[in-house]
Amino acid sequence: MAILRVCMTPLTTPLRLDDSVVELLSSGVVIYVATRDAQNTPALASAMGVQVGPDRTTVTVYLPQASAAETLNNLKANGLFAGTFCRPSDDKTVQLKGVLQSVRDSENADQALQENYRGALVEQFAIVGVPRSLAKRLHWWPSVAVTVSVREVYTQTPGPHAGRQWGQGQ
């Protein structure tokens, strides 16, 4: 069900992710995706796994298929995406805003990537006291791969800098 979408959006300029963001995204982060409908009513979904594109201007997040319908409908309608990526052990958090580039069903290679990612996340959860047996039961497969073009990057680490563009004041 691959789709390609170009939409009118306030998020206009593609952005290249720096090393610190790429490092954070690959370290086992909790991922939440926000979208909105035509009435500007927000929707939320969690994702399991993220992959940064080769030129670092796109990311692909993996949404569990069973709970992705509302988010996918919103993305297909207006393309606007916000994703927050938080590392539980130190609360280091980044928010990426962007526009939808494509949606497709995940394949075997994606599943392998998600397995690795899930292992890192379970360990991150264990550091903050969430039992591994519980964290391993978080539903994640089958999944949908959502690729977005990144337009804005914000720090969301708790504190006075939260909401600033990534790299400012840090």
Next chain:
Amino acid sequence: MSVTLEAIRRCFDGIIPSIIATCSKDGVPNVSILSHVHYVDERHVALSRQFFNKTTQNVEENPRALVSVYDPLTLERYRLRLRFVRSETAGPIFETMTVRIDAIASHTGMKGVFRLLSSDIYEVLHLEEEAHVMDAPRPVDLKLPDLDGPPALPPSARSELWALQRITARINEAANLECLFEGVLDTLATDFGFEHSMVLLPDETGKRLFTIASKGYGGGGIGAEVAMGEGLIGTVAEQKRLLRVCKLDGALKYARNVRGEMNAMRGGFYAEVPLPGLPDARSHMALPLLVRDRLVGVLALQSREDATFEAWHEAFLSVVASQVALGIATASAGQDETEEARGPAVPAPAPAAATSKETHEFCLYRNDDCVFLDGQYLIRNVPGRILWKILTSYEREGRSEFTNRELRLDPALALPEIKDNLESRLILLRRRLEQKCPSVRLVPTARGRFSLRVDAAFTLVERNGS
């Protein structure tokens, strides 16, 4: 709504962070992580605002918000569709949320810097359990013991009314403050499994609290002090409001990370306040002991487990705290009633020579109002002055029998007017001597009377400096 907010109260204990999605007026979504969603009532929640951020800006433009909260025991997730109603900067909700943030801020050296700007009140339009969040447990997970598994679910039937009856009876039966504290702390351990507890009372300056009774900390801890307004207990005392932290390490980690972020900007924070009692406590609850609006003490409970203290404990332990506070007031009002009829203490025969070969030096540092024992701090202020009076009377006049009344009337001791101070200071003094110098003891002999028993030689030294 098939699910009610009340039924998912533990999702609001701040154990697992929650998530909020909002949307700007021009349609750009935003998603943030929240350390704590505060339960207000069956139709409202409140979010704490410590910094102005995109979420704040968005809900002022577009009041719709979506929050997901986790059940900390099962990781099941609930979705709350919200409408932003108003920001509050005063009132009971704000004050309740403030005490938690102020206590954590004070503990982590950020008092006055990391603080609540407002409590943002949201109406809950819809609440539902999210589907497909968790996979079913595998059969093998159900058969094998889960060594790092979740804590047991709380009991469905509680006998809190009986426990309240027992604790009230112990308070009523208490002949003095010491029995009262012992009875309450024992009952809390027996009936609730709250094995680490302490009672602290304000000193005569009103600037510090000292530990008068404790359970579950070994023999030490009596006399340990906390500054008013400092750390978790000091903040509860200053604000006269209950504090319940279900995942203390998580709350402190969050605050330390905030401090790390703020350090880059301003630096110069205060040192962290050591945790009173258990250094590895994971749950903490402290209740002010109030008679009308007067603080007479703090009841503090700790646990090495997450989420030991639940929402219902707030109401229940508040009743207990009121009983304890009234018990302190009653015990104080009743003390010394029989003293006047009995007259002054009869001078005892010359004390017997010490049978132990121990020799101790008690040193009074006048400038600091402190007494040191063999070079180590022992006690200060009112109990220190009482000890000095007793020891000098013993040394100069050979007296070993004393009455509360004569202490109360001695202007040199400068006792504060509030009556409960004398008995509590005598308890503290007696306990400190038991811990630090068992060969010099204060032994109650009758209501309002006590003896000094000495089984060692001692010298008394007075100095001006420290």
